[in-house]
Amino acid sequence: MRRPLIAGNWKMYKTHLEAMTLVQQLAHELAGHDFERVEVAVCPPFTSLRTIQTLIDSDRYEFGLGAQNMHVDKEGAFTGEVSPSMLKALDVDYVILGHSERRELFGETDEGVNAKVRAAFATEMTPIMCVGETESEREAGETEPKVERQVKAGLAGLKPDAVRKIVIAYEPIWAIGTGKTATPQDAQGTISFIRRLLGSDFGAEVAGDTRILYGGSVKAGNAASLLGQADIDGALVGGASLDGGEFAAIVKAAK
Ligand code: 13P
Numbered sequence: 001m002r003r004p005l006i007a008g009n010w011k012m013y014k015t016h017l018e019a020m021t022l023v024q025q026l027a028h029e030l031a032g033h034d035f036e037r038v039e040v041a042v043c044p045p046f047t048s049l050r051t052i053q054t055l056i057d058s059d060r061y062e063f064g065l066g067a068q069n070m071h072v073d074k075e076g077a078f079t080g081e082v083s084p085s086m087l088k089a090l091d092v093d094y095v096i097l098g099h100s101e102r103r104e105l106f107g108e109t110d111e112g113v114n115a116k117v118r119a120a121f122a123t124e125m126t127p128i129m130c131v132g133e134t135e136s137e138r139e140a141g142e143t144e145p146k147v148e149r150q151v152k153a154g155l156a157g158l159k160p161d162a163v164r165k166i167v168i169a170y171e172p173i174w175a176i177g178t179g180k181t182a183t184p185q186d187a188q189g190t191i192s193f194i195r196r197l198l199g200s201d202f203g204a205e206v207a208g209d210t211r212i213l214y215g216g217s218v219k220a221g222n223a224a225s226l227l228g229q230a231d232i233d234g235a236l237v238g239g240a241s242l243d244g245g246e247f248a249a250i251v252k253a254a255k
Pocket of ligand 1: 176179215216218236237238240
């Protein structure tokens with residue numbers, strides 16, 4: 001059984017003080033939530049990780065903690081970068097890797113994403129590896145080849161036991177921050193395609209265990225129909241995760 005995961009990608013929003021308020025509000029909204037049944041993670045900017053880690057520890061919140069990126073190396077002369085072990089020391093559970101904004105705006109490549117995925121596993125953190133097509137790729141009928149390339153390259157060299165633990169997020173780029181959502185059927189179609197890919201490369205058991213999320217304009221109003229699809233194991237939520245009430249409603253829709 002795959003436990004649903006609802007993860008909030010806060011992107012470059014919220015100071016550490018605002019982050020504290022948001023997590024407290026979310027905890028309030030989710031009082032009584034069964035986190036064993038539906039896992040919830042927040043992925044704030046680096047500057048808020050320590051603050052939220054402290055809150056999670058002191059108030060015994062059951063949220064998972066995620067980062068939005070990291071450098072591949074353990075340490076070194078890389079001005080402005082943050083290492084896997086620095087994140088691990090903050091009890092970070094998840095790290096979003098290969099988000100389309102990083103690929104498109106910061107030049108991340110499939111090979112670079114693969115190296116980071118391996119570094120995350122080596123540091124005992126779970127990668128949330130993002131894949132997805134642009135609008136023009138979609139219109140040209142290239143969704144599956146693009147996603148296949150990203151999945152295969154991103155998972156290259158991984159053992160089946162690692163693939164079983166990774167989280168893949170299918171985020172069509174045209175749906176991110178646009179208010180346009182893939183239809184539940186389209187999202188299910190591409191996600192089941194990814195699962196079949198995992199099956200042929202790593203075996204049916206691994207494919208049956210790996211969690212694959214949908215991301216792209218997920219809101220309280222459309223969450224239930226997306227999350228009701230057989231292969232969609234949760235959501236990676238951007239804009240709607242910045243509002244405690246809205247994000248909590250998405251979590252509740254995952255039941
Ligand atoms: P939105 O939910 O704002 O469309 O963002 C999705 C996303 O990029 C999550 O990683």
